[in-house]
Amino acid sequence: MRVLLVDDEEELVSTLAERLAMRGITASWVTGYRAALDLVEHESFDIALLDVRLPEMNGLELKRLLEVKRPSMKFIFLTGHGSEEDFNACSAESGKQFYLIKPVQIEVLMAKLNEIFQP
Numbered sequence: 001m002r003v004l005l006v007d008d009e010e011e012l013v014s015t016l017a018e019r020l021a022m023r024g025i026t027a028s029w030v031t032g033y034r035a036a037l038d039l040v041e042h043e044s045f046d047i048a049l050l051d052v053r054l055p056e057m058n059g060l061e062l063k064r065l066l067e068v069k070r071p072s073m074k075f076i077f078l079t080g081h082g083s084e085e086d087f088n089a090c091s092a093e094s095g096k097q098f099y100l101i102k103p104v105q106i107e108v109l110m111a112k113l114n115e116i117f118q119p
Helices: 010-022 033-042 059-069 084-094 106-116
Strands: 002-006 026-030 047-051 074-079 099-101
Touching: 002 010, 002 033, 010 026, 010 106, 026 033, 033 059, 047 059, 047 106, 059 074, 074 106, 099 106
Parallel strands: 002 026, 002 047, 047 074, 074 099
Antiparallel strands: none
16 A cells, blocks of 8 residues: 655654554655645555645645546545534545544554555
8 A cells, every 4th residue: 555645744744654654554745735746646646645734725625636647546634623614625525534633643544544445
């Protein structure tokens, strides 16, 4: 499984990538939408974890652009705000089960990844 992490909090995504790697999951991370779009041009990912509130472009808009490049990619949204507005927008976009509030516990993330990719 290949995971793309996109969040403007570098410490968060680098730490999540390390923790996923310790569990045998290949993870790449970037801190902005442009870097995410560039990376997806050259690499294939099974799933992207997107911060809902990125600078310059929100995670929902980024999801739509990534889907054009990689239609089979799955998505989980992350937010540190946990607002009802974010929850409703993400729920409408991809289902409530694909929305996590930061700080993300690695066990919760692993459970969601396993849930999404169960046969």
